[in-house]
Structure formats: structure tokens, C-alpha cells
Amino acid sequence: MARTGTPPTALELFGIDGLLSDDELAIRQTVREYCDGKIRPHLADWFEAGSLPARELARELGSLGALGMHLEGYGCAGMSATAYGLACLELEAADSGIRSLVSVQGSLAMYAIWAYGSEEQKQEWLPRMASGEAIGCFGLTEPDHGSNPSGMRTYAKQDGDDWILNGTKMWITNGSIAQVAVVWAATDDGVRGFVVPTDTPGFSAPEIKKKLSLRASVTSELVLDSVRLPASAMLPEATSLRAPLGCLNEARFGIVFGALGAARECLETATAYAREREVFDKPLAGFQLTQEKLANMALELGKGMLLALHLARLKEQHALAPEQVSLGKLNNVREAIRIARECRTILGANGISLEYPVIRHANNLESVLTYEGTSEVHTLVIGQALTGLPAFR
Amino acid sequence: MSQVLVLAEHVQGELKNNVAELLAAAARLGEPAAVVVRQPGTGAQLTARLGELGAAAVYVADVEEADALLVTPQVAALAAAVAAAGDVSAVLVGTSIDSREAAARLAVRLGAAFLSDVVDLAAAPDGVRATQQAFGGAYTVTATAARGIPVISLRPNSVPGTAPAAQAQEIRLAPGPNMAAAARITARHEGQAVSTRPELTAADIVVSGGRGLGSAENFVLVEQLADALGAAVGASRAAVDAGYCAHTMQVGQTGTTVSPNLYLALGISGAIQHRAGMQSAKTIVAINKDPGAPIFEIADFGVVGDVFTVVPQLIEAVNARQAVGSPAG
Amino acid sequence: MKIAVLVKQVPDTYGDRRMDPATRTVDRGSADPVIDEINERAVEAALQIKEAGDGVTVTAVTMGPVRAVEALRKALAMGADSAVHICDDTLAGSDAMQTSEVLAAALAGRDFDLVIAGNESTDGRTAAVPAMLAERLGMAQLTFLRTVTVSGGSVSGERMTGNGYVEAQAPLPAVVSVTEQSAEPRFPKFRGIMAAKKKPLQTLTLAELGLPGGEAGGENSWSRVLDVTARPARTAGTVVTDDGTAGTQVAEYLAAAKLI
Numbered sequence: 003m004a005r006t007g008t009p010p011t012a013l014e015l016f017g018i019d020g021l022l023s024d025d026e027l028a029i030r031q032t033v034r035e036y037c038d039g040k041i042r043p044h045l046a047d048w049f050e051a052g053s054l055p056a057r058e059l060a061r062e063l064g065s066l067g068a069l070g071m072h073l074e075g076y077g078c079a080g081m082s083a084t085a086y087g088l089a090c091l092e093l094e095a096a097d098s099g100i101r102s103l104v105s106v107q108g109s110l111a112m113y114a115i116w117a118y119g120s121e122e123q124k125q126e127w128l129p130r131m132a133s134g135e136a137i138g139c140f141g142l143t144e145p146d147h148g149s150n151p152s153g154m155r156t157y158a159k160q161d162g163d164d165w166i167l168n169g170t171k172m173w174i175t176n177g178s179i180a181q182v183a184v185v186w187a188a189t190d191d192g193v194r195g196f197v198v199p200t201d202t203p204g205f206s207a208p209e210i211k212k213k214l215s216l217r218a219s220v221t222s223e224l225v226l227d228s229v230r231l232p233a234s235a236m237l238p239e240a241t242s243l244r245a246p247l248g249c250l251n252e253a254r255f256g257i258v259f260g261a262l263g264a265a266r267e268c269l270e271t272a273t274a275y276a277r278e279r280e281v282f283d284k285p286l287a288g289f290q291l292t293q294e295k296l297a298n299m300a301l302e303l304g305k306g307m308l309l310a311l312h313l314a315r316l317k318e319q320h321a322l323a324p325e326q327v328s329l330g331k332l333n334n335v336r337e338a339i340r341i342a343r344e345c346r347t348i349l350g351a352n353g354i355s356l357e358y359p360v361i362r363h364a365n366n367l368e369s370v371l372t373y374e375g376t377s378e379v380h381t382l383v384i385g386q387a388l389t390g391l392p393a394f395r
Numbered sequence: 396m397s398q399v400l401v402l403a404e405h406v407q408g409e410l411k412n413n414v415a416e417l418l419a420a421a422a423r424l425g426e427p428a429a430v431v432v433r434q435p436g437t438g439a440q441l442t443a444r445l446g447e448l449g450a451a452a453v454y455v456a457d458v459e460e461a462d463a464l465l466v467t468p469q470v471a472a473l474a475a476a477v478a479a480a481g482d483v484s485a486v487l488v489g490t491s492i493d494s495r496e497a498a499a500r501l502a503v504r505l506g507a508a509f510l511s512d513v514v515d516l517a518a519a520p521d522g523v524r525a526t527q528q529a530f531g532g533a534y535t536v537t538a539t540a541a542r543g544i545p546v547i548s549l550r551p552n553s554v555p556g557t558a559p560a561a562q563a564q565e566i567r568l569a570p571g572p573n574m575a576a577a578a579r580i581t582a583r584h585e586g587q588a589v590s591t592r593p594e595l596t597a598a599d600i601v602v603s604g605g606r607g608l609g610s611a612e613n614f615v616l617v618e619q620l621a622d623a624l625g626a627a628v629g630a631s632r633a634a635v636d637a638g639y640c641a642h643t644m645q646v647g648q649t650g651t652t653v654s655p656n657l658y659l660a661l662g663i664s665g666a667i668q669h670r671a672g673m674q675s676a677k678t679i680v681a682i683n684k685d686p687g688a689p690i691f692e693i694a695d696f697g698v699v700g701d702v703f704t705v706v707p708q709l710i711e712a713v714n715a716r717q718a719v720g721s722p723a724g
Numbered sequence: 725m726k727i728a729v730l731v732k733q734v735p736d737t738y739g740d741r742r743m744d745p746a747t748r749t750v751d752r753g754s755a756d757p758v759i760d761e762i763n764e765r766a767v768e769a770a771l772q773i774k775e776a777g778d779g780v781t782v783t784a785v786t787m788g789p790v791r792a793v794e795a796l797r798k799a800l801a802m803g804a805d806s807a808v809h810i811c812d813d814t815l816a817g818s819d820a821m822q823t824s825e826v827l828a829a830a831l832a833g834r835d836f837d838l839v840i841a842g843n844e845s846t847d848g849r850t851a852a853v854p855a856m857l858a859e860r861l862g863m864a865q866l867t868f869l870r871t872v873t874v875s876g877g878s879v880s881g882e883r884m885t886g887n888g889y890v891e892a893q894a895p896l897p898a899v900v901s902v903t904e905q906s907a908e909p910r911f912p913k914f915r916g917i918m919a920a921k922k923k924p925l926q927t928l929t930l931a932e933l934g935l936p937g938g939e940a941g942g943e944n945s946w947s948r949v950l951d952v953t954a955r956p957a958r959t960a961g962t963v964v965t966d967d968g969t970a971g972t973q974v975a976e977y978l979a980a981a982k983l984i
Contacts, residue, residue: 028801028917036911067914079914465883465892466855466865491886492851492868499852500859502821508946509820509852529952537951545947576864578894581880585888594886600983624984642905643887649761649904657983674958678983680974686965693958696977700966708971713984716975 012269012300018307022084029085033092036066041096046356048218049097052211056103056179056220057137064134068093068104070112076128078112083317087259087310095263097359098366099219101256106175107131109253111138114184114195117248118240123197127182139180139207141171141224142246148173149379151186151193152243156226158187158194165189165236167196167204167229173373177207177222184237185226186246195237195245204229215369251324254374255317258330259310261338261370262303264363269299271358272345279350286348295344302337309333325387332380339367396426397484398452400476402469402494403429403445408438410445413489413551413597415558418449420549422558424518425484428452429563430476432468434461442565449558454479456568465578469497474504475568477544485523486546490596498546507543514553514654514675523547528675551597552654595644598627600657601676603646604639605631605669607662607683607702614639616706617661623713629653629673631663647672662702665690682706725780725874728831729770729804730841730853731763733788733795745952747817747942762842763795764802764909765902769872770840771803772907777874781805783836787815787826793925800920801912807925814930817942824856826940829933831861836897838879843868843901854901864894870905 013019019027040062048054063069067079072086081089086108094101112131115123115138130136147153156169167187177183183198183205198205204227213221237245273296276287286292313330316322342364346353354361371377379394386392399421404411414429421427429450431441435457442453456472458464477483486501488494490512502509515526523545527536539545595601602624604617614634621628629646630639646653648668658676663669665681665688673679674693681694682705691697698705767784774780784799786792787810796807810830818826831839839861844851858865869881870889880893884903894900912920930937938944962977964970978984 025917025921028797028912028920029914032801032912032914032917039911065913066911071914081914081918085914465894470859492884495851496855496865496867499820499855500865502852502946503824503856503859508948509856510947511820511852524950528955533955535953535955536949538947538949540946541944541948542946575859576862576895576898578864578866578883578892578898580883580890580892582891583888584882584890585885596886643884657978678981679958680978682970682974686963691963692960694963695961696974697961697963698966698970698974699963700970704968705966705971705974708969709974710971712972712975713978716979716984 011266011273012303013266013307015300016304016307018304018311021311022088026082026085026088029081030088030092032066033068033089036062037092037096037100041100045097045218045359045362049099049362050217050356052213052217054099054103054218054220056176059100059103060107060134060137062134063104064132068108069134070108070116070128070132072108073112073116073128076116076124077132078116078128079132082314083255084311084314086256087314090256090260091263091266093263094260095267097218097362098260098264098370099216101260101263102175102216102219105253105256105260106140107138109256110140110249111180111182111184113252114140114237114240114245114249115197118195118237118245119197120234120238122234123237127197131182136181137176137179138182138184139174139176139222139224140249141174141177141183141185142250143171143173145170145172149376151246154186154188154193156185156187158189158196160189161230163233165196165231165233167198167226167231169226171224171226173210174207174222174224176220177224178209179220180207183207183224185224192241193243193246195240196231196235197237198229198231198235202229202231215365247324250374251327254327254331255313255322257370257374258313258327258334261335261367262306262310264367264370265299265303265306265338265341268342268345268360268363269296269303271360272296272348275349275352275358292348295348299341299344302341306334306337325383328375328380328383331375332377332384335367335371336377339364339371342367397482398428398480399425399484400454400473400480400486401427401429401450402473402486402488402497403431403441403450403453404489404491404494405431405433405438405441408433408441410441410448411489411491411597412593413549414445415448416551416554417487417489417549418445418558419556420516420554421485421487422449423516423554424523426451427558427561428454428476428480430454430456430472432456432458432461432472435459442563446563447560449561450563451561452480452566453563454566454568460579463580465580466493466496466500467575467577469493470500470504471575472568473497473501477505479566479568483544485544488546488548490548490550495548498548502543502546505544505546507546508540510538510540510545510547512652513547513549516547516549516554533671550652550654552599552656592621593625593627595627595629595646595651596653598653598655600624600626600659601629601646601653601655601673602626602659602661603629603631603663603673604634604661605663606633606637607664608634608639609662611639613703616702620659620661620706620710620713623710623717624659626657626659627655631666631669633664633666660690660694661706663690664688665693725773725777725837726835727770727773727780727782727838727840728834728836729763729766729782729784729799730827730839731767731784731786731795731799732760732842733786733792745954760795760842762844762902762904764798765904765906766840766842767799767802767804768907768909769900769902770838771910773838773872773874774803783808783834785827785830786810787818787823787830789816796925797920798912800923800925801917802910803916804923806923809925809927810930810933811927812930812937812940814937814940817945818940819945819947820852820856821946822940822944824853824860826930826933826935827853828857828860829935830928831857838874838896839863839899840872841899841901843903854899858899861897861899864896864898866892866894866898867901869900869902872900872902872906
């Protein structure tokens with residue numbers, strides 16, 4: 003009998019939903035519906051225009067509870083690591099830029115204050131950031147220091163009780179729209195973090211243009227020109243480079259899931275396209291070469307999902323090591339960009355059009371492959387974990 | 396012979412154009428009779444007019460505030476007419492919101508079956524056979540009333556022909572004071588400007604526009620063709636969402652369902668949700684620049700072309716034909 | 725003030741919805757069941773009244789199979805305070821008359837001031853249940869609203885008509901229904917989803933409602949479906965590509981078919 007209805011998706015074939023609780027499924031559903039209703043219809047336009055109504059989105063995402071959702075207290079939703087991962091997946095299935103907005107807000111800026119801040123800093127910023135009223139950014143990377151942040155040139159000099167910051171940060175998501183920047187700077191006493199209101203004199207954040215990736219995302223340079231801060235601006239619990247690296251570890255965890263969202267969107271688009279598109283009088287999906295592509299992509303997507311869920315359960319038991327996050331980030335982003343590119347071939351010429359999400363995801367994933375630790379660095383982290391021998395330099 | 400009661404809707408004495416069809420449908424099941432609710436002192440000519448359309452009897456309820464109260468006067472009048480007539484084999488109403496709701500309440504009051512949105516009717520030895528459509532015409536359902544008098548709402552353009560004219564007997568109903576708690580209309584905002592066009596649900600011809608029109612200004616093209624054809628104007632959800640036209644014009648799953656003799660889809664791709672609202676049209680004509688648009692899969696006549704060149708030419712051709720003489724049929 | 729919101733789980737209109745010719749009812753396995761979109765607007769209308777007033781409680785009520793509880797969970801996650809699920813195997817295949825009778829039995833005696841429903845479900849499309857409920861409960865009926873406002877002892881709003889709208893008002897208690905032009909439903913917040921689990925959800929059988937089971941379900945419905953046939957797929961007719969004369973060709977086609 004002829005097949006009726008729609009065949010299962012790759013993740014349905016893997017039976018992934020059976021691994022999720024009702025609450026996790028409900029949170030995933032609400033994010034999915036939000037993306038379908040408020041985000042997806044506009045993405046091609048935002049991407050093409052290179053602009054994003056980020057403040058409005060932040061307030062809506064805050065209203066849902068998506069900002070700092072895995073943090074406890076201070077107006078944060080206190081959701082599980084799995085729920086957080088699933089939300090990242092749905093957001094990135096829409097666009098990596100949207101997930102980046104949420105990751106930077108929740109896992110970098112808010113997490114830094116939540117984990118290393120003073121009670122006063124937490125009270126002042128976290129509730130406003132959770133609601134989306136205040137947007138945060140996170141300044142670690144510099145023009146000449148990406149994978150080697152320990153070489154950072156941004157310097158905080160003590161002047162009486164105050165601190166004076168000078169330097170430049172680069173590739174900072176949300177920078178131009180932020181009310182608060184968490185800025186990492188070298189001091190005579192090692193790397194320290196500072197909570198910098200963006201209206202502080204000497205602070206500016208020009209937007210970076212001419213990107214061909216993450217166009218539906220605000221990316222900026224932070225310029226610190228003798229920015230004077232009171233002692234209370236310093237994050238008291240962040241006493242070394244370990245602190246910002248801890249934040250990055252949080253954000254990477256979201257990417258482990260998020261990248262799969264981009265891949266899922268591409269694979270579902272390509273599968274639907276191949277079933278409808280006819281070549282030589284039969285559906286493209288009926289050709290063995292297409293089926294091989296689809297089968298291999300489904301395998302990688304499903305395996306990546308199982309890995310992501312495994313890491314989430316470890317995180318929920320407070321048993322997740324940074325090198326395990328590297329396993330997830332390296333594998334899932336690498337496979338996601340492969341899937342996006344392979345899907346592009348299935349869509350043929352249509353694959354390069356913004357009418358379909360595939361080229362947009364493929365381009366976005368170029369950024370995701372590099373930020374929050376490049377593939378090369380994660381490879382070496384895993385290499386060191388396996389051999390005990392660091393090979394970074 | 397048992398009577399079949401028809402709720403004859405009218406606007407200040409002007410019968411709605413589905414009443415003739417309801418009486419024709421009633422004639423299939425028994426002796427047509429009409430029920431009229433009116434403000435005292437209005438609609439004096441209604442009985443004679445309903446007789447011409449085939450009503451053998453006209454039950455008239457003069458109700459203070461008939462125009463201000465929502466639905467309840469009609470329910471009371473229908474119930475009183477059923478009681479007065481004695482032998483009633485069915486009650487027929489149209490598909491306006493008011494009519495459907497009056498019918499639904501009447502079914503409860505009488506302890507009767509409610510058959511809604513019926514597209515065909517026939518008498519059978521053991522009762523009425525009503526044909527309905529489910530899921531936007533994807534399924535045809537035959538239903539009957541298992542108990543009680545069937546109360547039926549009939550979709551326009553379902554039953555052809557007219558009932559033979561009759562000498563209508565007028566029977567005054569005294570439904571008594573309106574006892575039911577009722578909603579009251581405090582203001583009306585109903586389109587006076589577009590009143591020359593037929594109502595969408597009842598129109599014989601519907602011209603609909605979609606996103607292919609590109610803007611609200613361009614949507615005028617749809618109206619121009621509709622006016623040339625004496626048609627109602629519809630729209631796809633995409634066109635409504637884009638703000639090209641009013642929400643009341645939306646045809647589709649979540650809008651109005653239409654089944655006209657002729658449906659012209661201009662710049663409409665034909666998403667499944669739109670098709671659900673129009674695919675029971677007898678003839679479908681589609682004009683769209685995308686040869687892959689799904690609307691062509693169901694169109695009887697399709698044109699792959701630019702609506703902005705094809706439609707003006709069509710309007711000209713229609714006007715030319717009408718200038719030559721009155722069309723046949 | 726107590727508000728009841730009626731919700732219904734229906735096959736997703738974006739899926740492939742089917743009827744089962746053997747049972748002559750909706751094939752509930754053929755498309756994902758979801759809370760009817762129009763009911764989310766009904767929930768939204770209730771929540772807006774709750775937020776605008778003091779001491780307003782919102783109870784979501786559904787009648788349907790075990791899985792219909794998902795529709796109630798969604799209403800609770802959106803912000804309803806409690807839920808009632810009428811769940812009884814004998815209810816399958818109920819028509820509007822039966823559905824309104826069961827709902828009326830569940831609503832009666834609970835002192836609701838306002839019952840809010842969607843104007844029509846996307847599967848049955850009868851649009852009769854709200855009117856029938858008003859009749860059964862002896863409440864005023866104010867249906868097909870795109871706005872809903874409660875003040876003093878009355879509810880008012882804009883009722884959609886065939887060619888526009890009317891403003892109307894009804895005394896409480898009343899049954900209202902909202903159209904898809906009413907306020908956009910909110911997305912459930914994460915905290916709402918977690919809180920929904922702790923809200924009261926009552927499951928009732930027909931016997932617990934005091935209704936005899938022998939009158940329920942498709943076998944005892946007032947309207948009886950005798951036959952269900954799938955409509956033959958509509959096939960494509962002539963398709964021409966505009967060569968500069970297509971407008972004239974359409975007119976000729978319509979004239980030949982005696983349509984103009």
C-alpha cells in the first residue's frame with residue numbers, strides 16, 4: 003500500500019522524544035511555537051538586511067523565561083540543563099543568531115554575574131536581564147587574541163579605589179545594544195572581570211558590518227578608552243582566567259544542542275524538498291545517492307542528539323567536565339555544518355536562496371565552528387585529555 | 396402534508412437572497428412555510444413575497460427590539476411556529492451566524508437533531524438525508540436525524556431551482572415576552588459602502604486575491620474583476636495577513652468556506668488551508684505566475700501569467716461581452 | 725468572578741486530517757492532536773479579564789479522550805487556575821447536542837459568571853456548542869466576538885457579522901465565544917509550564933456528572949452519520965501559459981461554460 007502521511011523525521015526515527023520528560027517536551031514546544039510565530043517568518047529579511055529587532059526579541063524571550071533559564075533565583079526560571087539545551091536547539095533551528103543572543107545573555111553575561119558577582123551586582127542586573135529589559139554582552143576576545151585569551155592587552159589599572167580600563171574587545175555579540183558589558187581585563191593581579199554599564203564615559207561599541215555569517219545578530223567591537231569604574235564594579239569571585247573560561251563552558255553547552263537545531267532544520271528542509279522535487283520523472287528522494295546522503299545525515303544528527311542528551315544528564319548531576327563539553331561542541335558543530343552543506347547540494351540551485359533556510363544555516367555555522375573555542379582548540383583539549391600531553395603551543 | 400419551516404432572514408423587510416433557495420429545499424421535504432421575525436410595523440410585504448417564493452404559510456412574529464436582541468427572538472419565534480404548525484418535518488435556516496445559532500438553540504429547545512452546513516438534502520422514507528462536507532470538502536458525509544425534528548442549516552448554492560409560487564397564508568405568532576437572557580446590540584458597524592457586492596458565503600461567483608497582488612493598492616484589481624462579474628470578493632490568509640484587505644474576506648480553513656459556481660483565484664498559491672475553504676466550488680479558475688503553484692492542481696482552467704496583465708484583459712473581455720448583450724444562462 | 729474556558733483537542737490543521745469511513749468519525753491517529761488554536765484565544769480572553777480584575781479565577785474545561793488532558797495542561801501553562809477533564813470512553817463520536825449536554829452538566833452548579841469558548845472548532849466546524857450551552861444553562865449568549873470586556877455585571881464586545889461587526893452587551897452570567905480576530909494568545913512561559921503540574925486538575929466520568937451513559941456517544945447521537953466517503957481528488961484541468969491573450973482565453977472559457 004502506498005505510504006500516506008509524512009514519514010518520521012530523523013530524530014523521530016531515533017525515538018529521541020522518549021528520552022525527554024513531559025516538562026522538557028512542553029518547554030521545547032513553547033519555544034518552537036514562539037519561533038514559528040514570531041521569528042521564522044522574518045528571518046530571511048533580517049538576515050538579508052543584516053539587522054535584528056533585538057530589544058523587542060529580548061523582551062519576548064525574557065517573558066517566556068528563556069534568558070538565564072538554567073540559573074536559579076534573581077528572576078531566572080531555574081530550568082534543567084536538558085530543558086536549556088532543548089530551548090537552544092529550537093532557537094538555533096530558527097537561526098544561530100537568535101540562539102547567540104540568548105546564549106550570550108544567559109550563559110555568558112548573566113552566568114558571569116550569577117557565578118562570580120557580588121550580591122549587589124546580582125540584585126542590580128540579573129532580574130532586569132532575565133526579563134530582557136537589560137541586554138548584556140561579554141568581552142573576552144580581542145582583535146589579536148582569540149584562542150589565547152591569556153595574552154589579552156586590555157588592562158585595568160588601579161587608581162585609588164577606582165579602576166581605569168583601556169583596550170579593545172572584538173566579535174562581541176549584543177555589544178552595540180547592551181546596557182551592561184562583562185569585560186575581562188588583565189591586572190597586576192591576574193585576569194579580573196568588571197561589570198561595565200555601557201553608558202560609562204569612555205565606553206563605546208561600534209557595530210561590525212560586512213559579515214556574511216550571523217547576519218541576524220548584532221556583533222560589535224568594544225572600545226574602552228580610560229573607562230573609570232568604582233571598586234564595586236569588579237566581579238569579586240572571578241580571580242583568574244578560569245572564570246571567563248567557566249562562562250564559555252556554559253555557552254558551549256548550549257551550542258552542543260543548538261548546532262543540532264540548525265542541522266535538523268536543514269535536513270528536514272532537504273528531505274521535504276527531495277520528496278517533492280522531481281528529476282527524470284521521479285522524486286529526487288527516490289534516488290539512491292540522495293537516500294545515502296539523507297541516511298548519513300540522519301545518523302549524524304541522531305548520534306549528535308544522543309551525545310547532547312548524555313552531556314545534559316551529566317550536567318544535571320554536576321558531573322560534566324569541560325573536556326566532555328569539548329566532545330560535544332567539536333562533534334556537533336562539525337557534523338552540523340557538514341549536514342548544512344550536504345543539504346545545500348540536495349536543494350541544488352535553490353540551496354543558495356534565502357527562500358530556504360539552508361544556506362543561511364550553513365553560513366551561520368561557519369561562525370559557530372569558530373566561536374566559543376575553535377574546532378582546533380577543542381580537538382587539542384580532547385587530545386590532551388586522552389594523552390595527558392598539552393599540544394596547544 | 397407536513398410543513399417544513401424556513402427562517403426567512405431579512406434586512407428591514409428586504410429578504411436575504413438565500414430565502415428562495417431555502418424554500419426550494421423545503422419543497423423537497425414537505426410543504427414550504429416561512430417564519431419571519433420583524434419589528435412591529437415593518438415588513439408588511441414579506442408575506443406576499445414569501446408566497447411568490449413558494450411559502451404556503453408565513454408565521455409572523457412581531458417583536459419589539461427584534462433588531463436589537465441577539466438570536467433569542469428568532470429562537471422563540473421558531474419554537475412558537477413549530478408548536479403552531481403541529482406537523483413539522485424539518486426546520487431550515489441559512490448559514491449566517493445568527494441563523495446557525497438560532498438553529499442550534501432551537502434544536503436544544505425542541506429536543507431535536509442539528510445538522511449544520513448541509514450541502515444537499517433529500518427526503519427518504521425514514522427521514523431526511525442531509526449531505527455535509529467535512530475537513531473542507533475532503534470528505535462527504537451523509538447524515539440523518541436519529542431523534543426529533545431535524546433542524547438544518549443549508550449552505551448557499553446547494554439546492555438548484557425554485558419552489559412553485561403559492562398563496563401564502565399569514566399566521567400571527569404570539570411568542571410572548573422574551574424570557575431568555577439576551578445580548579443586546581448597542582451599535583452597528585456593517586459595511587454600507589460595499590453593499591452592492593453579494594455576500595461572500597452566498598455569492599454565485601467569488602473572486603479572491605492572494606499575496607501575488609503585492610499590495611493593498613493593487614488589491615483593487617480583484618475588486619474590479621469582481622464588480623465586472625457581479626461577484627463577491629475573497630482573499631487568502633496571506634493577503635489578509637499582509638493587510639491587503641479586511642479579515643472578513645478571508646476564504647479558507649480558518650476563514651469563510653465558500654462553494655460558489657465559479658471561483659477565480661488571482662495570485663493565490665493555493666496552500667492546503669486555502670483550498671479547504673473553496674475546493675467545493677463547481678468551477679475553479681486560477682491565475683498565478685508560478686507554474687508550480689498548488690492551486691493549478693485543482694483548477695479547471697489555469698493561467699500561468701502575470702495577474703497585472705491577464706486580469707485587466709479579462710475585465711475588458713467580460714465588459715465587452717456584457718456590452719454586446721445579456722449573457723445566456 | 726469565575727470564568728470557565730472551553731478547550732478542545734483537535735487534529736492539527738497543518739497535518740493530514742482524515743476521517744475513518746469504518747467508524748465514520750475523525751481518525752484521531754492521522755494528525756497530531758493539538759489544542760484548537762481558537763481555544764487558545766478563548767484562554768487568552770479569560771486571562772486578560774483575570775489580569776484586569778480582582779479575584780478572577782479561570783477554569784479550563786474539556787471533554788475528550790485521555791490525551792485531551794494535554795489541551796488542559798496548555799491552558800494551565802498559559803495561566804488558567806484549574807482544569808476539569810470530562811473523560812469517558814462512551815463519549816466518543818458525540819455530536820453537538822450531546823457535547824453541549826455534557827458540558828452543561830459539568831458547568832452547572834459551579835457558579836460560573838462567564839463561559840468562554842472558541843467560535844467554532846476546526847474539526848467539527850458546527851459552531852453550535854456555545855449557543856446550545858447558553859440555551860441549556862439559561863445564560864445570555866454573546867458569541868463571535870473579536871473583543872471581550874467585562875465591567876459591572878455585564879460583558880460586552882464586538883460581534884462579527886457577515887459584512888462587518890456590531891457592538892453588543894449581555895448581562896452576566898453569559899456564554900461568549902471569540903473569533904480568530906480576538907487577542908493573540910500568549911506563549912506559555914517556562915515557569916507557567918512548571919507551575920501547571922501543581923494546579924488542580926479534576927477528571928470526571930459521565931456517572932460522576934450524573935448523566936446516564938446509555939445516551940452518550942456516536943451510537944446515540946441526535947444526528948446520525950450514515951456514510952462517509954472521501955471526495956475524489958480534484959484533478960487539474962487546462963493550464964495555459966500567458967502568450968498575451970490569456971485574459972481573453974479565460975473569458976472565452978467562462979462564456980463556453982455559460983458562467984458569464
